[in-house]
Amino acid sequence: xxxxxxxxxxxxxxxxxxxxxxxxxxxxxxxxxxxxxxxxxxxxxxxxxxxxxxxxxxxxxxxxxxxxxxxxxxxxxxxxxxxxxxxxxxxxxxxxxxxxxxxxxxxxxxxxxxxxxxxxxxxxxxxxxxxxxxxxxxxxxxxxxxxxxxxxxxxxxxxxxxxxxxxxxxxxxxxxxxxxxxxxxxxxxxxxxxxxxxxxxxxxxxxxxxxxxxxxxxxxxxxxxxxxxxxxxxxxxxxxxxxxxxxxxxxxxxxxxxxxxxxxxxxxxxxxxxxxxxxxxxxxxxxxxxxxxxxxxxxxxxxxxxxxxxxxxxxxxxxxxxxxxxxxxxxxxxxxxxxxxxxxxxxxxxxxxxxxxxxxxxxxxxxxxxxxxxxxxxxxxxxxxxxxxxxxxxxxxxxxxxxxxxxxxxxxxxxxxxxx
Amino acid sequence: xxxxxxxxxxxxxxxxxxxxxxxxxxxxxxxxxxxxxxxxxxxxxxxxxxxxxxxxxxxxxxxxxxxxxxxxxxxxxxxxxxxxxxxxxxxxxxxxxxxxxxxxxxxxxxxxxxxxxxxxxxxxxxxxxxxxxxxxxxxxxxxxxxxxxxxxxxxxxxxxxxxxxxxxxxxxxxxxxxxxxxxxxxxxxxxxxxxxxxxxxxxxxxxxxxxxxxxxxxxxxxxxxxxxxxxxxxxxxxxxxxxxxxxxxxxxxxxx
Numbered sequence: 001x002x003x004x005x006x007x008x009x010x011x012x013x014x015x016x017x018x019x020x021x022x023x024x025x026x027x028x029x030x031x032x033x034x035x036x037x038x039x040x041x042x043x044x045x046x047x048x049x050x051x052x053x054x055x056x057x058x059x060x061x062x063x064x065x066x067x068x069x070x071x072x073x074x075x076x077x078x079x080x081x082x083x084x085x086x087x088x089x090x091x092x093x094x095x096x097x098x099x100x101x102x103x104x105x106x107x108x109x110x111x112x113x114x115x116x117x118x119x120x121x122x123x124x125x126x127x128x129x130x131x132x133x134x135x136x137x138x139x140x141x142x143x144x145x146x147x148x149x150x151x152x153x154x155x156x157x158x159x160x161x162x163x164x165x166x167x168x169x170x171x172x173x174x175x176x177x178x179x180x181x182x183x184x185x186x187x188x189x190x191x192x193x194x195x196x197x198x199x200x201x202x203x204x205x206x207x208x209x210x211x212x213x214x215x216x217x218x219x220x221x222x223x224x225x226x227x228x229x230x231x232x233x234x235x236x237x238x239x240x241x242x243x244x245x246x247x248x249x250x251x252x253x254x255x256x257x258x259x260x261x262x263x264x265x266x267x268x269x270x271x272x273x274x275x276x277x278x279x280x281x282x283x284x285x286x287x288x289x290x291x292x293x294x295x296x297x298x299x300x301x302x303x304x305x306x307x308x309x310x311x312x313x314x315x316x317x318x319x320x321x322x323x324x325x326x327x328x329x330x331x332x333x334x335x336x337x338x339x340x341x342x343x344x345x346x347x348x349x350x351x352x353x354x355x356x357x358x359x360x361x362x363x364x365x366x367x368x369x370x371x372x373x374x375x376x377x378x379x380x381x382x383x384x385x386x387x388x389x390x391x392x393x394x395x396x397x398x399x400x401x402x403x404x405x406x407x408x409x410x411x412x413x414x415x416x417x418x419x420x
Numbered sequence: 421x422x423x424x425x426x427x428x429x430x431x432x433x434x435x436x437x438x439x440x441x442x443x444x445x446x447x448x449x450x451x452x453x454x455x456x457x458x459x460x461x462x463x464x465x466x467x468x469x470x471x472x473x474x475x476x477x478x479x480x481x482x483x484x485x486x487x488x489x490x491x492x493x494x495x496x497x498x499x500x501x502x503x504x505x506x507x508x509x510x511x512x513x514x515x516x517x518x519x520x521x522x523x524x525x526x527x528x529x530x531x532x533x534x535x536x537x538x539x540x541x542x543x544x545x546x547x548x549x550x551x552x553x554x555x556x557x558x559x560x561x562x563x564x565x566x567x568x569x570x571x572x573x574x575x576x577x578x579x580x581x582x583x584x585x586x587x588x589x590x591x592x593x594x595x596x597x598x599x600x601x602x603x604x605x606x607x608x609x610x611x612x613x614x615x616x617x618x619x620x621x622x623x624x625x626x627x628x629x630x631x632x633x634x635x636x637x638x639x640x641x642x643x644x645x646x647x648x649x650x651x652x653x654x655x656x657x658x659x660x661x662x663x664x665x666x667x668x669x670x671x672x673x674x675x676x
Contacts, residue, residue: 001633001636001637001640002636005640006636006639006640006643009640009643009644009647010643010644010647013643013644013647013648014647014648016648017647017648017649017650018650030582031582031583031585033585034586035585035586036583036584036585036586036587037583038579038582038583040579044546044549044550045550045662046550046551047550047551047645047663047671047673048658048659048662048663049645049648049649049650049659050649050654050655050656050659051649051650051651051653051654051655051658051659052653052655052656052657052658052659052661052662053650053653054662055645055648058644059648094640097633097637097640098637098641100554100556100562100584100587101553101554101555101556101562101637101641101672102552102553102554102564103553103641103672103673256653258650258652258653272652273652273653275653349526352524352525352526353524353525353526353527353528354527355524355525356522356524356525356527356528357525357527359527360527363526363527366529366532367526367527367532
């Protein structure tokens, strides 16, 4: 440990920060004797940076040398930045030092591609091997699979890592070809398929033998950049839902495009990163994963983009007033889940509590239902309130977006109402 | 107004329940010796803790309440909030009176409140697990000062014992002046003298008490924290929402 490592740390952390994935969930690792570390299954965030993102894993590149020249990446070959690389031992020592102080939950190891994919993957493999075998590190490890690396290397890495990921980055192949001429979809999908196959095989083996080795037990994830290409939300969510249909896929991350390379004509110039759109995509993602929505219900050809003023659940509800009002005291769980303002937690509490008596709106409020949004869509113990059907979706829309509009109005001094 | 006096133990509280049902007399307040006495009271009873009676009450509750509900009751007890006694008393009575128990009736204010407090306590315990920062001392012990709102050490000790089983550590609660020391085999109670405590409250060990590498690693962590931030996305409100300021005192990355 010395000053030189501090400088490397600065460069390589700075180069790694655009990867948004940081989850440390999905596996539980009980303590092992003589080792260090555990994993709890639900993930722990150890700090939050001034941009509001969590630090759970020690997110770092092994090197920022790269043979590729992708337009959206800070580490591309043609950029004039300071290049450096950790040795596997330096990185392993640093990880342990941070872990011992409870700074981190584990390591997120990514890398630029130096020499060739196989060489890079081999170096990364040496880091995790050192950590697991020599330092007896039993915390969480998330590792990038380098597209183009041989199956053998990925198979070895999967034995040590808890989660692996390959980033798609660009949601359509023709745009990927435009922005990253050296890459293509088939090379990205190949390791994904391989990881999935390994996972399924290992799960099958572990049914027969409890001691069979685990392979990427926390599944895989990927990342899509939002706003760098003209792809609309319909394309993005359709792609995401196709990925979620694969049994190994746990998360798709959406990363609002931040212009890191100025003056590239292939990329748009944005005043600010598309953070609202990113947020709406995450909301839509949650609807698909926890609220039993299909991608085609959230967006379709006639509404290819998510409404930035409304959350996607409210958007769906306003397009489908015929579905409401939902009587919280008798409707099935799946229908309650579709009411704007009722989340998974409150839906479960409602279903448990209503067996003891009909719930009133005060009780619903206390349980945690956001009545400001839910009031237009539910029936409860009180006399029926005015629902979306009597008030019209246009009116409800105005009501729930009022605050938003007020904020915009403050910015623009005055606004003109265009109606629906 | 009917008052019960008890000895501020959980057993005592269960004995209160037994007493109330035996005498058919339900209190408006349950007071411990340290609580302030009200000026007027119609009837006052001193309830003596009784192991047998307490276990009878507890076993009848065990028949109706799930493990989760019982754990929630213990969390409320740990919270030590002023409303604790009466809330738990009413909660237990409601469960005893209802043939199947009411633990899932979240339309009931007391049931919901028990759940809320239990969630608060477990969130606080989770925050402790997140934001503890160890420093390596010159004699090889890993030291972390903490200042949680509730007395949470018993809830988190298992996590740290498992995670850092082969490194000796001290978790020290600077508000209650008590701590736990793990010597890689067992956990001991420790407490420091007031003079030492004042120094510990600063959150940073003195330079001569730290190990050789400690300063450098702390600097690395601070630099890392700075480098990993995306300037274009600055959102201090969100940061504070996830990591409230009351925890910043002992966070290495936010110390000067």
